Amino acid sequence: MVGKAAAKDINIALQGGGAHGAFAWGILDRLLEDGRLRIEAISATSAGAMNAALYADGMLRGGPEQARAALHDFWKSISEAGRYGPIFPSLMSLFTGNHSLDDSPSYQMFDLLSRLFSPYQFNPFNLNPLRTVLERHVDFERLRTAGGATRLNICATNVETGKIRIFENRELTVDSVLASACLPFLFQSVEIGGEFFWDGGYIGNPAIFPLISGSKSADVVIVHINPIKRKGCPKTAAEILNRLNEISFNSSLMREMRAIAFVSDLIDGGKIKDGEMKRMRMHSIRAEDLMTSLGVSSKLNTDWRFLTSLRDHGRAAAGRWLEACHDRIGVESTIDLKAEFL
Secondary structure (H helix, E strand, O other), X not given: OOOHHHOEEEEEEEOOOHHHHHHHHHHHHHHHHHOOEEEEEEEEEOHHHHHHHHHHHHHXXXXXXXXXXXXXXXXXXXXXXXXHOOOOOOHHHHXXXXXXXXXXXXXXXXXXXXXXXXXXXXXXXXXXXXXHHHHHHOOHHHHHHOOOOOEEEEEEEEOOOOOEEEEEHHHOOHHHHHHHOOOOOOOOXXXXXXXXXXXXXHOOOOOOHHHHHOOOOOEEEEEOOOOOOOOOOOOOHHHHHHHHHHHHHHHHHHHHHHHHHHHHHHHHOOOOOEOOEOOOEEEEEOOHHHHHHOOXXXXXXXXXXXXXXXXHHHHHXXXXXXXXXXXXXXXXXXXXXXHHHO
């Protein structure tokens, strides 16, 4: 591992995507193992918020190796909760080895019931095994009060106003993370301070602006879970809904990236002086071929073999990115914003 003095500072933006968040686990694991990058701040949503909390708490407890262990242990517990938990079902455990059950009667029945009945009806006691897992693995008091903690920005959607809410370290609780991951078809809204919240993916997946205004580093690495591009026109109801979700969960990111490209053009064109506005250097780690091959039902797949497969794909993607892009960190963007987002 390279010495700490040689590490480059970056910010990371983690998308949500249910069990597909194990892909981001693999990316974080590989970056921690490599040691040449130091994460200044994280903006995260849903499963990304869980990864962010585990990363930050692990770093406080014992540095990179403890953070890697914390992520591993958390996802192992998620697998176990998915097997036995009443609300976060691992449908895939019924058909071990399959990555998608989109056409199976079991998944179709579950999908239908979640649309006919609200979580206030089929889960009136608001049971959520994710709460227990998070409380067991994350010391939220430490994240709120410890000096030197990785700066976190956890995104949730205010149900009543439709506005984004960013929970920072000083106000971080298990409810903040559960709010960021609250899919309204599966879970009751999370109430915090008299306000109600749903999944942050509806309004910021993830939000980039907290990393622009609040970080010294101008480098942001986006970890993509939801594919931006998908070839072909969806035909089945499940395919149509899945693509609509992908588009809507990427829409806020697309808007922010267009704004960043616009500011970069103003600087390059001499309309504003370089330094008057912050020039951001954008990077991304993704595996769209993998993600487009997975059915929507696999976001509920907590089978351990599936999760570790996604982790290994994430590690491989991060390794390729490090080899191709590390030397350009702190120098320039490694993605073409206009080609990707305009």
